[in-house]
Amino acid sequence: MKRNFASDNNSGIHPNILKAISECNIDHVSAYGSDIYTERAVDKFKEYFGENIDVYFVINGTAANVLGLSTITNSYNSIICSEYSHINVDECGAPEKFIGCKLINLPTEHAKITLEQIKNLILRMDDQHSNQAKVISLTQSTELGTVYSIDEIKNIVDYAHQNKMFVHVDGARISNACVSLKTNFKKMIVETGVDILSFGGTKNGLMLGEAVIFFNRELSEDFKYIRKQGMQLVSKMRFISAQFEAYLTHNLWYENANHSNQMAQLLYEKLSNIPEITITQKVQSNGVFAIIPSKYISILQEKYSFYVWNENTSEVRLMCSFDTTIDDIDKFAELIKNTVKS
Amino acid sequence: MKRNFASDNNSGIHPNILKAISECNIDHVSAYGSDIYTERAVDKFKEYFGENIDVYFVINGTAANVLGLSTITNSYNSIICSEYSHINVDECGAPEKFIGCKLINLPTEHAKITLEQIKNLILRMDDQHSNQAKVISLTQSTELGTVYSIDEIKNIVDYAHQNKMFVHVDGARISNACVSLKTNFKKMIVETGVDILSFGGTKNGLMLGEAVIFFNRELSEDFKYIRKQGMQLVSKMRFISAQFEAYLTHNLWYENANHSNQMAQLLYEKLSNIPEITITQKVQSNGVFAIIPSKYISILQEKYSFYVWNENTSEVRLMCSFDTTIDDIDKFAELIKNTVKS
């Protein structure tokens, strides 16, 4: 199957990452993370996020979110999130199952929750009949391809901390957001005061692997038990760690994210010129959301795989990946153009 | 670090497996298991276990055990297992956390539970104050390197089914057991009537990956949701599936297991000749358990990594892997011999 626009996880492994897996496949090393590759990968993270962090590798984004959130959420708490958030609609209820808590999902036009919304929510504090709001979870970049500004993050974090709440960031596409904001991880995440970050790798070139990063080390004190009990401790850890080391070396994370963002931008430009098509979201990372008249969708899907995001409005989601080529965009845009004109 | 005897998960990826990962790293494919590699891997499993199975891939043995068990265990049930079982002592309480059930751990000299023990346990049925025994979980080969005979399995399964209970097999080292019994998977597992099998791959040459196999498809009806909610659905599934396809092709599973078993046998033979050392368990798969006078252990551990299984008795566990060489055994045995004689 050729490259499609269904998801950035339809792509494979970036060659540098695969090479790293291959190169660490020598001899025996201790299992479960007590190995030199894991040590080196953690050091790489410290280069980007500072020394004062704890990093734990898990397998997928759901696990990174749920296990990270479990360290700051009691079962009688609630987590405030966007209605579109992955934790709310794409994890089959894993947060509720694993943590036992409630999600408060806010309506969000662009998948970004606002400080005003949060303020309106902080009700019934101290009321024993009501889950106590404890965590705000932001997705960066969002499920609609939009991006929180650094100020937006900082304001939400400040409000949260003033109200004894924590902020978690679902960063399945954190690299795309970082490129989009022309900033770095430290400014976007550490200096804004975020407490826990799910740092994504799989959607940007890894075979599999996500990292949970704690910026307050008290929160991670027992995380090794949580990860093991959460069924996310990998025995041959070196093969996850080596991927992350390669990912954070020679700015591979940046190259991949920058490329997929640019491809989305290119696709956006081409679709903008087609009058029958309406772009529905700002294109700030690697996805394009657009309304394509429904009668054309199945025709297009015969040749390219992509998701209809909203059946009622005929809105589709078109995701670019680290390996999407200009030629892919050209051909896909050309097909769309010809199809909707026919 | 050279090859050691700490665990069969200290080894890396078998070259054929790594090659399979590499070869499927082309183009885009659908995520989450709707891909040709997964289809082919499932077909391979059907060659070995028959058509009437459901197979789901997860990441590690803990997940395979816990998610599989969750389909046959309600929170008010109990699971009967050996005191040495991985689910009891090496999963940081994942079964209790995820299922909410109780484990009944039986004392077992050789890590094998007996039908007599089980019969004595089936008390307080119908008593609302007591967890209701529902599942028997066997480990094959066991955590002490011993192996249940086909008859032993069959008798336990028959008793379980007569009493409306299920049998789960933790097969983290199922291939080693199969080789040891000179049988095949169908005879050992399907024809004995086992309900659910955790089929291990990681300890026998995979990078990571285990399979949950259901022999009663009613039990797996909702397993896709359980796996997702259990944080074990991998997006780039092809890279797990391709490993299993390779593993089940050209009898790689057999070659690897047979080799590690043979290496254990060789080690056993060499150690048997050292009077200061007492072999404590039958060597039926790829591990050797032996008492080495404690004063020598730290000396040996300077050169080779291995675990002290029981500090009180000075019993050690020496695991062989698919990549352990005759030369490794020779040198290690020689070192032991010279050390204990010194």
Added chain:
Amino acid sequence: MKRNFASDNNSGIHPNILKAISECNIDHVSAYGSDIYTERAVDKFKEYFGENIDVYFVINGTAANVLGLSTITNSYNSIICSEYSHINVDECGAPEKFIGCKLINLPTEHAKITLEQIKNLILRMDDQHSNQAKVISLTQSTELGTVYSIDEIKNIVDYAHQNKMFVHVDGARISNACVSLKTNFKKMIVETGVDILSFGGTKNGLMLGEAVIFFNRELSEDFKYIRKQGMQLVSKMRFISAQFEAYLTHNLWYENANHSNQMAQLLYEKLSNIPEITITQKVQSNGVFAIIPSKYISILQEKYSFYVWNENTSEVRLMCSFDTTIDDIDKFAELIKNTVKS
């Protein structure tokens, strides 16, 4: 403290109920429900609901809801309910904690969910990333004092069953609804096809006690274990059972509910005549919801306890109880009238 309008659980025990507790306080009887009082209470329920039921007593409404729901909801399922429902906002997340599932809370003007809303929700069935909708939970009478008609219940049940879903009714105030509809329990609940009912007692004259009634006995097969593990098995059960026996004898349930409904009607009539006050909900059971200009509320609360339901709109909730008197209503209404006119 005199009688107030805060809640129907601010009242005490109806004399007949207390008498029943006292009268069964003789000698020893078996604990945990194997006693003659429990047998007689269950028989009473069968008089009202038919022979083909299972009845289990628990302590409070939260437990009745959560334990009942747990028999029809897997952790990967979702429960559809009103945003105002007790399970959603007044149980501190007990359903999520105990079941691990997700609640889908629908916006509802009058706290009644509609069939149309439900139909729009049944999306992503068979999608492993999404909780699978499995249960519709209705509150009868609702948290806003409104009542589902028999047809409304039946239509929702029919749709649910056609779609392999179950219907649960939170009947904390089921007696008030039954009186309001001038029907009986059998017509309202059994003949409409409801699967599980939380039958409330505490809010209508009991000291404490609710019943979980199953109309499909397969669902209750293991409920005794669920109740015990759910920490809701009372040892001296006779004192709960005797209350229910008295409650269902000489139509005490009807008398109490009818009275509190009538008191609400009387209050409604008196408040309707005060131009400064807006009644916000149909008064169909024992509560009156009204907007009282906020400046008067604290003045009134100095003399009578009641809840502000919505601080933004200055809407209050005024609940009548089995022991509310005409004189209570007269005086309270008079005070309101005089206060808002001052």
Added chain:
Amino acid sequence: MKRNFASDNNSGIHPNILKAISECNIDHVSAYGSDIYTERAVDKFKEYFGENIDVYFVINGTAANVLGLSTITNSYNSIICSEYSHINVDECGAPEKFIGCKLINLPTEHAKITLEQIKNLILRMDDQHSNQAKVISLTQSTELGTVYSIDEIKNIVDYAHQNKMFVHVDGARISNACVSLKTNFKKMIVETGVDILSFGGTKNGLMLGEAVIFFNRELSEDFKYIRKQGMQLVSKMRFISAQFEAYLTHNLWYENANHSNQMAQLLYEKLSNIPEITITQKVQSNGVFAIIPSKYISILQEKYSFYVWNENTSEVRLMCSFDTTIDDIDKFAELIKNTVKS
């Protein structure tokens, strides 16, 4: 049914307690514990346990144990307890379900765990694969009617605190133990350093009701949410509180416990004189454990209800209650004597 020896929960409500329920049944009071009766009951507890405590009422012993334990036990922890402990064998796995943790149940001849046993258990600390032992739970008096001395409690608490562990006491029969040791609650529980106590009422004259007492108020910070989410918040709380107030007034707790202990002592004395009967446990509280030849048991059970504790050894449990009379003992002992002689 006349008074039997099955359990101290087969008895009814002590008249003083029933009177208290009746006397507080006037007017309306705030629900959920914001009432004068609850305030007074809490004050009573402070008279006995000192000012520096938090007290929460729940319905039964299982809830008191599980909810209390949940404040000091994470899911990846384990709780050390006796194999006979109520939490281990009589709560249908409620601790595992609600907390997700593992119980480590120790073999115990007299249902008392020893410091030596605990010391041997504290292994694998810091090992991520193993539940981390965090809590020691003692039952006082034990399920076999024995009693820990103050020194035994203190030594275990000291060891626990030195090892960053907590001590919980299941005090379903704490009053019987207190009488037995001729001490007071403060010396036995507060001054020994116990962290959390389940203070039983139901087995010693209450209709229903247990208290969770925290001696370290940091532990109870969020307990109101835990109790509500744990389905144990009673709306008409006054009727629980009033029972406890009466129970702690005029030493009713002492009178009742002292009486049932004395009755057990009397029964013990009478049975000691029957050569065919072997007393198996020290009679230190209100139960007598004895081996009665099995052929006589069913004959005796025709006239008196009691439990066979161990079918293999023909050991029975004979429980005395606050309302057991000397005449009851005389007649029962006489019957036994005549039966075994026949």
